[in-house]
Amino acid sequence: MTPLSYARAADNGNALALAAAGGTKFLGGGTNLVDLMRETIERPSALIDVTGLSDAIEEQEDGGILIGAGARNSAVAGHRAVRERYPMLARAILAGASAQIRNMATSGGNLLQRTRCAYFYDNEGSRCNKRSPGEGCDAIGGFNRMHAILGASEACVATHPSDMCVALAALDAVVHVATPAGAQTIPFGEFHRLPADRPDIDTILEPGSLITAIELPALPFAAHSTYRKVRDRSSYAFALISVAAAIEVVDGRVHDVRLALGGVAHRPWRAHKAEAALRGGPATAAAFRAAAEAELADARPLNDNGFKIELATRTITAVLGELTGEGA
């Protein structure tokens, strides 16, 4: 049996000092870490509880919002200013997990979720490069209906499980981090990695560094935004495809647009190609479809998930149509 110690961090500096010992994990709501420990995929020797550090949700004077890493998912989704300024974020959170889990899960923890790839979880029976680097990937030749179509590698085809992070990618959120060398900020688009040959590393966060807050920059047109999740049952399931979108149309043309996809890649997928195709062009169903096709042009299906390419294309088209009234 692995011994396990527990300590509650008094402040950020205390948390970093406790983490310097090695073998430690920061503990938020525990909704993913406790499960991974039970499966012996994560084996920390010490837990540092950081839930007491900052759960504040602060409205900024410029129109942005600063979300403390300890803020529970349900508190973020229920916050009046989040619902008003970033409905895509409120809707993304509400599309994830169940109410019980959203009441527990923290914002910082949400960014550090591990994949729910069944082969990653099958500690005894399957090979997984994310769990045991170099041993191989049984998902590639196995049941891979849920797996990645974009940005995958020979080593890993897992998807990132978060809904919240898809909206954060679209919103160009900024991750605030405390490190032994001082405070840092990381643009959300750089925070999560593609798998390449090191799928065991999910993010660029240095070991021993602590997420302290997530900053949502002001983005007035995000008040007109949404999140759509397509899944195998209508609630309490991970995404096959999800789309976070905000669009600003002036005189029938796309003035600005934000688009990100979930369920397609190792990280929340910002659809830069589709955005570039849309900006300045007509806000029509045909243009939306063409932009979606441009984004999915690089998609590489596995045995079981080829349907995701058309599903993603249609979902992007439909969501942009819903936001603009330009139905397909």
Add this chain to the structure above:
Amino acid sequence: MPIIINGMPTDVPNDARVSLLDLLREHLHLSGTKKGCNQGACGACTVLVDGERILSCLALAVQFEGREIVSIEGLAEGSALHPLQAAFVEHDGFQCGYCTPGQICSAIGMAAEIARGTPSHVTRDLLAPTVDLTHDELRERMSGNLCRCGAHNGIVDAIAQIYGRGDARTDISVEAAA
């Protein structure tokens, strides 16, 4: 500081690995809260912490020092069932009964969320000051509690009788659809 469980102060376990669920069931012999999947997929272990519903299987007991936990055993007043317990009996809101304690604790937590105006995945207007517990809202908000017997219609009717408004009850919806 102890954990308060159904009004009774309880020592925090020394072993950090003990889940809140195992503290209830194995240490305190409060076996009403059920261990269904033990991985956050079924909702059978739902309890209330300071009035909010959570999954006790994914919760480490050491994190709940000073908090007030209510499990199914804490709902009745002596021999008088909580109104929602009585409604589950009246509407046959169960078959085997394994998911029932979690369903009931979850619904009580849900009612508090509705009272606060918390939106859900199916709420059309995110800015509406109040939310009605309609049929669709009830089903979405209770989706974290699975019933493998398929007693969901009775469960929905029982919850709708106590907390619902409008078209929440399945029998009314069926009539409206006919």
